[in-house]
Amino acid sequence: MSTLLLVRHGLTAMTGPVLAGRTPGVHLDERGQKQAAAVAERIAAVPLTAVVSSPLDRCLETSQAILDAQRAAGREPAWHVDERIIECDYGDWTGKPFKELTKQPMWKIVQSQPSAAHFPGGEALTEMSARAVGAVRDWDSRLDADAVWVACAHGDIIKAIVADALGLHLDQYQRLVPDPCSVSVIRYTETRPYVIKVNDTGSDLAGFAPPKKKRQRRSASQDATIGGGTGGGTV
Template sequence: MATLILLRHARSAANGSGVLAGRTPGVGLDETGRAQAAGLQARLKDVPLSRVVVSPLQRCRETVSELAVARGIEPVVEQRFSEVDYGDWTGQKIKDLTGQELWKVVQQHPSAAVFPSGEGLAQVQSRAVAAVREHDRLLGSNEVWLVCSHGDVIKSVLADALGLHLDSFQRIVVDPCSVSVVRYTETRPFVLKVNDTGGDVSGLLPPAESESSDAVVGGSTGGTDNGDAESTP
């Protein structure tokens, strides 16, 4: 079981316009997003990457392009990490959607939300978590891999790793080009970082082979040699 870096794509033109881009083709990074993507190699320079998996959408592929070339890694395109299929909501302005009844469901009871002519958020979590588990099984326990995907997809994976019901996933914030980190073990996942936009990647480094999957009772020492979760009695 390996360490997973969940990278949200850098800022896109749609992010800056207030439009729900969804799976609309041709949505690339804006100037801010290109600068964010260009900084990824420096942010992750000390992290050994075994695999890069990417959503098929342009904004994700552009985000990891320079990083993948620098590492000599050919990104694996994974459809199950694609953006939510928002159906009829695709391409609409967010301000025009907030008054709809479904908007309240998305905010308060997302596990029941199904987008018209699209998919449900429960389906999104199911496909994304299944993809994570399948790719993770192909890697060794001392390896680190990266998935570049979309905000709601990443939030659904984090909710699963945290043991949260999908109805709580709106409490998680995932900004453009942020990094969230989950270390999977035989017994449970440990969430090491959420929505990190800084440069300290010490928590991303792989653990020693002998690391236990037990949680630390009383709280972690904070050292990079122990990735176990805190458990305060």
């Protein structure tokens, strides 16, 4: 079963006041660079099989920091750019201040019924969710059973992927909050995905390193733990 570390990109000058969306040339600012270095150091405790990134600069720069830390540890994970985990196409909303967007009639729909939201000149949130979930499940099917890999993406993308893994309807995904350079962990198995961490910004990730090769009981890899697990991200 592969383990996915979902990483949101670090802060940019636009993060917060403006809906950056797919605006080109949005780079990590000094704060974001420090965040990327910190999350890369945390993830360096885990040998990665692959790093998959959104093609937008802020994700490329965050994923590059993760790759650099892996290489410093003597590893060379595969690196891929996947258009399917690019930010949502917010269309006419792209680049607009949130103080303006909150006054739009569709703002309430985005908040209360995301499955009905279709951004003017852009895409529907259902379309965004479908491509993002399809991407991570596609990568999971390609990687080895014990692979640990990173997908570096955006807030709404991560919320959609985690909501799917939790079995939540898209209308519930606004209950999830991925902070900049947070790590959310999902372990995919033949039976179901397991959500192990959401919006983690500081814990030790070493427990997610692939186990040494040994024969395991089926219940250790596929079945849900009855009564509660041992913690630490291991099974």
